[in-house]
Amino acid sequence: MEAAERRATVLKAVVEEYVRTAQPVASQTVTDSRDLGVSSATVRNDMTQLEREGFLAQPHTSAGRIPTDQGYRYFVDHFTSAGGLPVGQRRAVADFFATTHRALEDLLHETSQLLAKLTSHAAVVVGPDADAVRVRSAQLVAIEPGTVLAVVVLGNGAVEREVLRSELEGDQLARASRTFDEAIRGGTLAPVTESTSTGDRAVDALVTDAVRAVTTRARHVSDHLYVGGVSRLAAEQDAFATTATTARLLEMLEEQVVVVSLVRDLLDHGVHVSIGSENDVDELRDCSIVLAPYQVEGALAGTVGVLGPTRMDYAQALAAVAAVSQQLGRLLLPSVS
Amino acid sequence: MEAAERRATVLKAVVEEYVRTAQPVASQTVTDSRDLGVSSATVRNDMTQLEREGFLAQPHTSAGRIPTDQGYRYFVDHFTSAGGLPVGQRRAVADFFATTHRALEDLLHETSQLLAKLTSHAAVVVGPDADAVRVRSAQLVAIEPGTVLAVVVLGNGAVEREVLRSELEGDQLARASRTFDEAIRGGTLAPVTESTSTGDRAVDALVTDAVRAVTTRARHVSDHLYVGGVSRLAAEQDAFATTATTARLLEMLEEQVVVVSLVRDLLDHGVHVSIGSENDVDELRDCSIVLAPYQVEGALAGTVGVLGPTRMDYAQALAAVAAVSQQLGRLLLPSVS
DNA sequence: GTTAGCAGTCGGTAGACTCGAGTGCTACCG
DNA sequence: CGGTAGCACTCGAGTCTACCGACTGCTAAC
Numbered sequence: 001m002e003a004a005e006r007r008a009t010v011l012k013a014v015v016e017e018y019v020r021t022a023q024p025v026a027s028q029t030v031t032d033s034r035d036l037g038v039s040s041a042t043v044r045n046d047m048t049q050l051e052r053e054g055f056l057a058q059p060h061t062s063a064g065r066i067p068t069d070q071g072y073r074y075f076v077d078h079f080t081s082a083g084g085l086p087v088g089q090r091r092a093v094a095d096f097f098a099t100t101h102r103a104l105e106d107l108l109h110e111t112s113q114l115l116a117k118l119t120s121h122a123a124v125v126v127g128p129d130a131d132a133v134r135v136r137s138a139q140l141v142a143i144e145p146g147t148v149l150a151v152v153v154l155g156n157g158a159v160e161r162e163v164l165r166s167e168l169e170g171d172q173l174a175r176a177s178r179t180f181d182e183a184i185r186g187g188t189l190a191p192v193t194e195s196t197s198t199g200d201r202a203v204d205a206l207v208t209d210a211v212r213a214v215t216t217r218a219r220h221v222s223d224h225l226y227v228g229g230v231s232r233l234a235a236e237q238d239a240f241a242t243t244a245t246t247a248r249l250l251e252m253l254e255e256q257v258v259v260v261s262l263v264r265d266l267l268d269h270g271v272h273v274s275i276g277s278e279n280d281v282d283e284l285r286d287c288s289i290v291l292a293p294y295q296v297e298g299a300l301a302g303t304v305g306v307l308g309p310t311r312m313d314y315a316q317a318l319a320a321v322a323a324v325s326q327q328l329g330r331l332l333l334p335s336v337s
Numbered sequence: 338m339e340a341a342e343r344r345a346t347v348l349k350a351v352v353e354e355y356v357r358t359a360q361p362v363a364s365q366t367v368t369d370s371r372d373l374g375v376s377s378a379t380v381r382n383d384m385t386q387l388e389r390e391g392f393l394a395q396p397h398t399s400a401g402r403i404p405t406d407q408g409y410r411y412f413v414d415h416f417t418s419a420g421g422l423p424v425g426q427r428r429a430v431a432d433f434f435a436t437t438h439r440a441l442e443d444l445l446h447e448t449s450q451l452l453a454k455l456t457s458h459a460a461v462v463v464g465p466d467a468d469a470v471r472v473r474s475a476q477l478v479a480i481e482p483g484t485v486l487a488v489v490v491l492g493n494g495a496v497e498r499e500v501l502r503s504e505l506e507g508d509q510l511a512r513a514s515r516t517f518d519e520a521i522r523g524g525t526l527a528p529v530t531e532s533t534s535t536g537d538r539a540v541d542a543l544v545t546d547a548v549r550a551v552t553t554r555a556r557h558v559s560d561h562l563y564v565g566g567v568s569r570l571a572a573e574q575d576a577f578a579t580t581a582t583t584a585r586l587l588e589m590l591e592e593q594v595v596v597v598s599l600v601r602d603l604l605d606h607g608v609h610v611s612i613g614s615e616n617d618v619d620e621l622r623d624c625s626i627v628l629a630p631y632q633v634e635g636a637l638a639g640t641v642g643v644l645g646p647t648r649m650d651y652a653q654a655l656a657a658v659a660a661v662s663q664q665l666g667r668l669l670l671p672s673v674s
Numbered sequence: 675g676t677t678a679g680c681a682g683t684c685g686g687t688a689g690a691c692t693c694g695a696g697t698g699c700t701a702c703c704g
Numbered sequence: 705c706g707g708t709a710g711c712a713c714t715c716g717a718g719t720c721t722a723c724c725g726a727c728t729g730c731t732a733a734c
Contacts, residue, residue, distance in 0.1 A: 003706075026696055041708055044697065062696050062714045103499065103554065113591070141478045143490050151488075151498075153480050159500055161488075162440065217440065231587035234571060234580060243574045250568035254450070340675080363727060378677055381728065399683045399727050 006036065007046045008078065011055055014047075015067045015075040019313055022238070024064030069276035072288070072310055076273050080315045085323050089118055093320075097327045104158045108226045111304065111328055116229020118320040121236070121308030122253070123228045126263050128156060128302045130189045130215075130222035138184050140177040140210060142169060150180070150210040152218075154189075156301045157332055160221065162213040166206045176203045180210050189218035225256040232308070239309035240286050248283045253307075263303050267293055273318070276310040286310060290317040294325035296332045304328065343373065344383045345415065348392055351384075352404045352412040356650055359575070361401030406613035409625070409647055413610050417652045422660050426455055430657075434664045441495045445563045448641065448665055453566020455657040458573070458645030459590070460565045463600050465493060465639045467526045467552075467559035475521050477514040477547060479506060487517065487547040489555075491526075493638045494669055497558065499550040503543045513540045517547050526555035562593040569645070576646035577623050585620045590644075600640050604630055610655070613647040623647060627654040631662035633669045641665065 013034050017025040027043040030036070036043070047065050050056045055071035058064075067075065084090065096114050100107060108125045115123035134155040141149045148166045153159050168176055175198060183196050191212075198204055233249055240246055252258055262281060266274055266289065274289045290312075291305040304325045306317045350371050354362040364380040367373070373380065384402050387393045392408035395401075404412065421427065433451050437444060445462045452460035471492040478486045485503045490496050505513055512535060520533050528549075535541055570586055577583055589595055599618060603611055603626065611626045627649075628642040641662045643654045 024696090028696080038706095039708055040696095041698095041710090042706085045707085048698080058697085060715060061698095062694095062716075064696065106557065137481055139478075139480065141476075141488065143476065143488055143496070144474055147490075149488060149496060151478065151480055151486060153484075159480065159486060159498065161496065161498055163496055220443065229591070230567060231584045231591060234584040234587050237580045243571060243580070247568045247571040250571050254566070254568060361727090365727080375675095376677055377727095378679090378729095379675085382676085385729080395728085397684060398729095399685075399725095401727070 003046075006038070007050055008074075009034070009036065010043055010046045011050055011067070011071060012075060012079050014050075014056060014065055015071060015079075018066050019311055022311060024059055024066050026064040029064070069278065069310060072275045072314070073278070076275070076314050080318055082322065083315055083319050085118075085316075085319045089320065090323065092118065093323050093327055097331050100331075104156075105226075107331075108302075109228070111324060112226040112228030114228070115304060115306060115320060115324050116232060118324070119306045119308065119313075119317050120229075120232055121306050121312065121317070122230055122232050124253075124259060124263065124303075124305045124307060125226040125228075126260055126303045126305070127222050127224060128300060129264060130218045132300060133158075133189055133218070133222070135184045135187055135189065138181045138214070140164075140173060140180055140206070142173055148173065148206065148210075150214050152184070152189075152214050155299065156296045158221075160214065160217060162210070162217050164206065164209055164213060166202075166209070168202060168206055172200065172203055173206075175200065176206045176210075179203065179207045183207060183211055184214070189215050189222075191215045191219075223257055223260050225253070225260050227253050236309050239311055245283070245286065249287070252281075252283050263289070263291060263305060267291060267303055273314065288312050288314070290314065290321050292318075292321040292325035294329040294332075296329055301329065301332065340383075343375070344387055345411075346371070346373065347380055347383045348387055348404070348408060349412060349416050351387075351393060351402055352408060352416075355403050356648055359648060361396055361403050363401040366401070406615065406647060409612045409651070410615070413612070413651050417655055419659065420652055420656050422455075422653075422656045426657065427660065429455065430660050430664055434668050437668075441493075442563075444668075445639075446565070448661060449563040449565030451565070452641060452643060452657060452661050453569060455661070456643045456645065456650075456654050457566075457569055458643050458649065458654070459567055459569050461590075461596060461600065461640075461642045461644060462563040462565075463597055463640045463642070464559050464561060465637060466601060467555045469637060470495075470526055470555070470559070472521045472524055472526065475518045475551070477501075477510060477517055477543070479510055485510065485543065485547075487551050489521070489526075489551050492636065493633045497551065497554060499547070499554050501543070501546055501550060503546070505539060505543055509537065509540055510543075512537065513543045513547075516540065516544045520544060520548055521551070526552050526559075528552045528556075560594055560597050562590070562597050564590050573646050576648055582620070582623065586624070589618075589620050600626070600628060600642060604628060604640055610651065625649050625651070627651065627658050629655075629658040629662035631666040631669075633666055638666065638669060 010030060013030045014025045017029060027040040027047060030043050031040045047056060054068060055074055056065040057068050059066060100110065112123045112125040136153045136155055138152045141151060143149045146165060146167055148164045150162045150164055179196055179198055196207060230250060233246055237243065237246055272291050276288060277285055286309060287307055288310045289305055289307055291303055293300055293303050295301055304321055306321055347367060350367045351362045354366060364377040364384060367380050368377045384393060391405060392411055393402040394405045396403060437447060449460045449462040473490045473492055475489045478488060480486045483502060483504055485501045487499045487501055516533055516535055533544060567587060570583055574580065574583055609628050613625060614622055623646060624644055625647045626642055626644055628640055630637055630640050632638055641658055643658055
């Protein structure tokens with residue numbers, strides 16, 4: 001084995017050991033657990049080299065090495081081939097998606113919990129950007145005297161609805177419904193400004209109302225974040241500097257919008273794993289994010305992800321995220337959930 | 338002042354000081370901060386008495402006193418008159434409910450966050466029991482070829498919907514819709530077993546389907562828990578024994594069902610404040626719960642609550658919970674959100 | 675019943691010491 | 705020249721001790 005190659009193997013070993021034990025890894029530990037065919041002294045030399053290059057760090061002089069963010073990055077880029085999930089977990093995922101059948105929101109929520117369970121980390125599921133979702137059909141339905149329900153079916157099978165007040169009935173309502181449908185069908189739910197005119201004031205008013213309500217709501221829903229396994233964050237405390245860090249993390253997840261835009265942003269740049277300081281957000285300095293988009297009928301429908309400490313089993317997380325996103329996309333296929 | 342009366346005052350002082358500082362309260366501290374007209378030695382005597390009676394405890398021999406659960410209980414029962422919220426907070430609540438207007442779920446969710454912000458503790462909002470909600474109207478609407486939407490308007494103004502597959506159209510669908518409405522209107526959403534028969538197999542099938550879907554969903558929704566301010570739990574860590582306790586708490590909140598039934602159970606017994614060991618649930622040994630039901634048109638519609646450490650500002654929590662529940666009920670009044 | 679005064683208790687902190695895990699270096703070897 | 709053995713050195717973690725100070729509990733006096 002060449003020297004450079006061996007150094008890479010040493011790095012790999014250090015990452016794997018550190019992920020497993022959460023303890024700084026000693027040269028001896030590496031030679032004991034791996035069959036490198038060299039002595040610990042040689043590994044020590046390699047380690048100093050790796051430290052000079054920025055892949056490893058020492059918490060203090062007389063301690064073992066731990067990976068730096070750069071070290072994790074190298075590990076992820078070079079040693080995490082798209083491995084499969086262990087059979088047990090693969091079964092769990094398949095079972096979950098086979099037996100579940102719920103409304104879309106519930107499904108996404110429970111998916112986040114599944115992912116959290118699989119990886120033992122917090123998990124997030126992000127819906128598609130409102131601008132990217134097409135409207136398949138829309139209509140207005142009278143549900144009570146004075147009350148109208150706007151119903152919109154979206155490309156990903158979601159059915160959104162919004163309650164409106166209106167006295168319209170019968171023909172007028174039917175006309176409004178048609179106009180409403182024409183106004184937004186086929187388009188996205190990005191805010192529409194153009195106002196259609198049917199010549200009937202009351203009808204126009206209702207349609208305008210409906211369009212506004214639905215687009216507003218869509219924006220709200222699309223920015224929604226489903227979070228599963230927040231308790232894991234508390235359990236992982238020791239990975240974070242202070243308990244205040246954990247609190248801030250939870251806060252951020254509750255605020256949703258930061259995380260949603262972060263996730264979208266990362267994926268826009270084709271990033272699937274973001275490690276520690278690679279995250280621009282301060283709260284995530286000690287965290288890594290592993291993402292996978294899921295698709296419905298070829299179109300990007302959303303993202304599933306895992307949020308854990310940088311000291312994370314990346315291979316496992318990647319496998320889990322891939323499996324879940326794939327199955328989720330498949331389940332959403334039959335157009336209506 | 339009589340001796341017994343003074344002892345109560347001492348207890349009050351200890352609770353208030355401990356809530357403020359999180360430090361065991363010394364006799365000196367009490368005499369310094371209150372004007373009892375007696376010396377610290379007397380307070381010490383009172384304290385030993387209070388300790389004998391089970392209201393106070395000493396973490397160790399040479400330390401100040403902290404309230405026991407029983408001490409908090411006495412405090413809550415005797416010293417927390419239904420005080421109002423400070424003006425600033427009262428304004429915040431009023432503003433929130435004046436400006437917000439969202440779909441029901443969003444409203445409840447944001448209400449929990451409001452309450453969390455007000456009290457600096459985690460907050461929960463529980464919807465009404467499915468068995469207690471009456472159906473105001475129900476119908477089936479075709480939204481796409483092969484797809485039917487069941488829409489149910491509930492007594493509290495919520496609009497639930499469920500997507501169904503069915504090829505029925507026109508007259509048949511209209512008939513199914515009428516039958517569906519008749520089947521569940523006015524009743525609760527408790528699972529219905531009786532099957533109606535219209536003489537048309539296809540119609541019957543759809544109606545049965547719809548009823549089942551809607552009642553299942555209602556059960557699911559009614560057991561839903563809106564949690565706000567989970568990050569506060571992490572921040573309050575020091576109040577709990579270990580970080581594992583926090584993790585278990587978060588887990589429980591994620592599971593929802595335990596908390597929901599606990600809250601319902603407490604309220605059924607007319608309990609508004611449950612302190613530490615009064616909770617049967619192990620995870621809540623170090624927590625207190627402050628609850629207030631909210632009503633819509635005179636009927637119990639749900640519950641808002643605060644979940645914090647036993648060392649909690651009960652007066653403030655009670656005031657906040659009362660204000661929020663009242664405003665929430667008022668806002669839900671106009672029958673449709 | 676209240677108080678002043680004082681002895682006694684105990685947690686928390688700082689310093690001294692030891693232990694051991696691990697490194698870095700140097701000299702040596704194939 | 706890469707690899708290795710061996711050894712000195714470093715430094716964190718744990719243990720022990722002493723000490724300080726915060727409070728109490730008690731007793732004797734008011």
